[in-house]
Amino acid sequence: MRRRTLLKAGLVAVPATAAASAGGVGWWWSGADLNTAGKIRFENRLFIPPQARSRRDAHGRRVFDLRASPGRHRFRPGAPTPTWGINGPHLAPTLRATRGETVLVRFRNDLPETTTLHWHGMHLPARMDGGPHQPVKPGATWSPTWTIDQPAATLWYHPHPHGRTAVHVYRGIAGLFILDEPDPPELPGRYGVDDVPVIVRDINLTDDNRLDERHRSQGGNGIVGDLVTVNGTPAPYLPVTTQRVRLRLLNASNSRIYRFGFASGREFTQIGTDGGRLAAPHETRRVQLSPAERAEIVVTLRPGERDVLRSFPPRTGLNLWDRRWTGGDDTLDILQLRAAPRLTPSPPLPDRLADPPRLADPATPPARHFRLAKYTINGRSMDMDRIDFAVAQGGTEVWEVTSIDGSPHNFHVHDVQFQVLSVGGDDPPPHLRGWKDTIHTPPNVPIRIAMRFRGTPDPAAPFMYHCHILNHEDLGLMGQFVVTANGQDPRATTKPSHQH
Numbered sequence: 001m002r003r004r005t006l007l008k009a010g011l012v013a014v015p016a017t018a019a020a021s022a023g024g025v026g027w028w029w030s031g032a033d034l035n036t037a038g039k040i041r042f043e044n045r046l047f048i049p050p051q052a053r054s055r056r057d058a059h060g061r062r063v064f065d066l067r068a069s070p071g072r073h074r075f076r077p078g079a080p081t082p083t084w085g086i087n088g089p090h091l092a093p094t095l096r097a098t099r100g101e102t103v104l105v106r107f108r109n110d111l112p113e114t115t116t117l118h119w120h121g122m123h124l125p126a127r128m129d130g131g132p133h134q135p136v137k138p139g140a141t142w143s144p145t146w147t148i149d150q151p152a153a154t155l156w157y158h159p160h161p162h163g164r165t166a167v168h169v170y171r172g173i174a175g176l177f178i179l180d181e182p183d184p185p186e187l188p189g190r191y192g193v194d195d196v197p198v199i200v201r202d203i204n205l206t207d208d209n210r211l212d213e214r215h216r217s218q219g220g221n222g223i224v225g226d227l228v229t230v231n232g233t234p235a236p237y238l239p240v241t242t243q244r245v246r247l248r249l250l251n252a253s254n255s256r257i258y259r260f261g262f263a264s265g266r267e268f269t270q271i272g273t274d275g276g277r278l279a280a281p282h283e284t285r286r287v288q289l290s291p292a293e294r295a296e297i298v299v300t301l302r303p304g305e306r307d308v309l310r311s312f313p314p315r316t317g318l319n320l321w322d323r324r325w326t327g328g329d330d331t332l333d334i335l336q337l338r339a340a341p342r343l344t345p346s347p348p349l350p351d352r353l354a355d356p357p358r359l360a361d362p363a364t365p366p367a368r369h370f371r372l373a374k375y376t377i378n379g380r381s382m383d384m385d386r387i388d389f390a391v392a393q394g395g396t397e398v399w400e401v402t403s404i405d406g407s408p409h410n411f412h413v414h415d416v417q418f419q420v421l422s423v424g425g426d427d428p429p430p431h432l433r434g435w436k437d438t439i440h441t442p443p444n445v446p447i448r449i450a451m452r453f454r455g456t457p458d459p460a461a462p463f464m465y466h467c468h469i470l471n472h473e474d475l476g477l478m479g480q481f482v483v484t485a486n487g488q489d490p491r492a493t494t495k496p497s498h499q500h
């Protein structure tokens with residue numbers, strides 16, 4: 001594990017092809033990948049983030065009280081690790097609201113620095129979004145309110161301060177925001193029993209158990225950790241008491257891409273993507289998630305069985321060098337499922353899960369192009385004072401996003417859930433045929449997405465779009481747009497279309 005550090009310390013600088021064969025350098029190189037398959041003793045019961053309590057105010061709003069503060073969390077024997085958390089020392093409670101409800105979050109920042117709280121995947125007014133334009137100073141409060149108006153989904157929330165997102169998330173400010181519907185199809189749904197949050201984060205600890213915030217990986221990709229935690233628990237096991245268990249997988253890591261499957265090779269069923277349920281259950285053996293992406297899966301177990309959720313080397317399309325240094329060759333044991341000797345029967349999954357509308361014909365030419373590189377979009381780095389473009393309220397747009405510099409990237413758009421029209425000119429694979437707010441963008445593969453902007457026009461409050469490899473975002477791989485009544489905004493620096 002330490003060899004990755006040696007290389008980072010600048011002892012070598014060689015092209016990837018030479019590294020694989022060149023003596024001592026090759027030794028370091030081959031040690032830079034991590035394989036924990038079969039090597040983890042799953043000794044810690046998986047912690048389940050509590051569901052945040054809420055109350056109704058006089059206006060019928062569901063009110064949550066959240067307070068961010070420093071804390072201490074025990075990752076391993078020895079000293080507890082200084083961390084950050086909300087309503088607790090590390091991570092954040094699960095918020096939950098039903099479509100149609102109005103929520104009010106009263107957020108107090110008792111961290112030593114200014115932060116924000118962003119509702120990732122949420123459709124809401126830009127001023128409630130918690131992006132870099134809604135800073136909350138130490139000791140201050142911020143109380144966004146909005147009405148939930150989107151399908152049931154597993155969303156999440158995390159800080160978004162300009163230039164400091166990576167470290168704020170890494171220190172532990174991250175939680176789920178589960179959206180429900182009044183009449184859902186019958187799915188495993190008992191929180192913490194057969195409906196389980198799986199928030200996956202990789203960290204590095206120093207010898208004295210502090211969070212190591214150094215970037216060991218090459219190439220500006222930020223922190224890649226050797227210690228994988230789920231809901232803050234290292235080496236976790238989940239006792240399973242039902243025949244089927246639903247896992248809400250969230251990649252809350254700074255830069256790692258996971259390709260989840262099971263050690264046994266078993267099939268499982270993907271039922272949801274970032275922003276809602278798939279139209280129909282999708283049987284698969286792998287689900288790949290880049291940072292911020294989610295998937296809901298259902299696993300069927302036999303009584304007494306044990307199996308391990310494992311991450312296999314992801315398909316990233318990266319060159320050998322970038323792949324190795326972003327953990328792209330790693331195999332990681334994540335979470336052991338331990339089925340009880342007797343399991344409560346679970347109903348079979350419905351054949352149909354959702355009936356999403358088709359937003360656009362796949363042949364629609366893109367209105368905008370986004371070319372991602374370190375650390376720019378279309379050659380420009382994020383500027384808080386520059387609105388990149390305006391979109392029309394109620395309008396549907398097709399965007400084409402292409403990663404052009406061979407580096408790992410993904411693409412996230414605030415306010416909307418989008419539909420993937422094509423990947424490299426082909427139909428999207430089944431696991432991308434649901435609502436998405438973040439998509440992995442392998443090098444030189446144009447990806448077309450369609451989205452509709454339903455929000456209230458507000459020319460003065462922008463939404464972000466960016467790479468969710470958090471160090472890339474912090475270093476400028478981000479832009480901003482506003483929603484206006486007619487799609488015109490005098491401050492936007494590009495025309496609404498045809499700028500290639």
Ligand code: C2O
Binds near residue numbers: 158160464468
């Ligand atoms: Cu998950 Cu702009 O954020």
Ligand code: CU
Binds near residue numbers: 409467468477
């Ligand atoms: Cu990126």
